[in-house]
Amino acid sequence: MILFINACVRKESRTLPLAEFAAERMGGDVERVDLDSLPLVPFGKDMLEKREADIAAGDYSDAGYDLAKQFRNADAIVIAAPYWDLSFPSALKCYVEHVCVRGLTFEYGSDGMPVSLCRAKKLVYVSTSGGYMMSEDHGFGYVRQVFGAFFGVAEAMLFKAEGLDIFGADVDSISDKCRTEINNKLTVNGEENKMEEHEITIRIRTSGEKCEMTDAEIREWYLKHVGGLFNKEYGTPDIDVTVERKEI
Numbered sequence: 001m002i003l004f005i006n007a008c009v010r011k012e013s014r015t016l017p018l019a020e021f022a023a024e025r026m027g028g029d030v031e032r033v034d035l036d037s038l039p040l041v042p043f044g045k046d047m048l049e050k051r052e053a054d055i056a057a058g059d060y061s062d063a064g065y066d067l068a069k070q071f072r073n074a075d076a077i078v079i080a081a082p083y084w085d086l087s088f089p090s091a092l093k094c095y096v097e098h099v100c101v102r103g104l105t106f107e108y109g110s111d112g113m114p115v116s117l118c119r120a121k122k123l124v125y126v127s128t129s130g131g132y133m134m135s136e137d138h139g140f141g142y143v144r145q146v147f148g149a150f151f152g153v154a155e156a157m158l159f160k161a162e163g164l165d166i167f168g169a170d171v172d173s174i175s176d177k178c179r180t181e182i183n184n185k186l187t188v189n190g191e192e193n194k195m196e197e198h199e200i201t202i203r204i205r206t207s208g209e210k211c212e213m214t215d216a217e218i219r220e221w222y223l224k225h226v227g228g229l230f231n232k233e234y235g236t237p238d239i240d241v242t243v244e245r246k247e248i
């Protein structure tokens with residue numbers, strides 16, 4: 001099961017469809033947690049004391065542990081998180097507090113280090129930002145570390161689309177590039193996924209008149225009229241148009 005953790009908030013989120021595409025590429029059943037629709041609250045004094053008592057009694061029957069139980073059964077994790085205030089929405093940190101439960105998702109070894117009780121070995125983190133990410137450490141970097149140290153998630157991948165709110169930004173093409181990267185780098189059911197390469201030859205014969213179009217114009221015409229026919233669902237392919245001229 002792929003656990004899809006959605007930390008997006010805006011209805012017209014640009015992060016969410018990219019992350020959904022990533023989960024789809026990975027294949028398999030997806031269970032989704034929409035953080036914005038959960039009554040998540042940060043851990044306060046009473047909650048902490050109750051949790052300590054539950055852990056001491058080995059009693060995880062409270063519904064408050066359902067998120068942690070779901071988390072430990074996931075085979076892979078996908079996180080959709082917009083870049084907020086140099087990291088991610090606080091609901092995601094809150095979620096981490098709720099799934100970090102000793103005895104359920106991790107245990108301490110005899111050396112005092114955490115030992116994972118979770119199945120997931122892979123994390124895919126998808127984020128978009130209005131400007132450029134100053135450092136990945138506070139967002140992706142934090143999640144990768146906490147998931148690695150406590151939950152044994154060995155492989156973490158980041159897919160990002162930056163600069164979306166910069167005046168004049170071509171949001172579609174930036175998002176498309178990210179989508180293409182996801183498509184190329186994520187495996188489907190463990191299979192290596194590469195876009196197939198095709199060579200298509202189109203001959204243009206002009207009768208009488210010499211072709212007045214320059215090579216650059218021919219390339220531009222091709223990309224405008226033919227390049228657009230490719231299936232955009234999997235991102236925009238790299239199209240390399242070579243023009244050869246021959247008098248016949």
Ligand SMILES: Cc1cc2nc3c(=O)[nH]c(=O)nc-3n(C[C@H](O)[C@H](O)[C@H](O)COP(=O)(O)O)c2cc1C
Nearest residue numbers: 010013014015082083084085086128129130131132
């Ligand atoms: C509360 C909030 C905080 C933000 N903080 C930053 C920031 O620190 N740096 C940045 O480049 N963009 C920032 N942005 C812009 C978002 O990263 C950008 O619009 C992103 O694409 C939003 O993702 P979404 O379309 O999935 O909601 C912020 C946006 C919001 C709403």
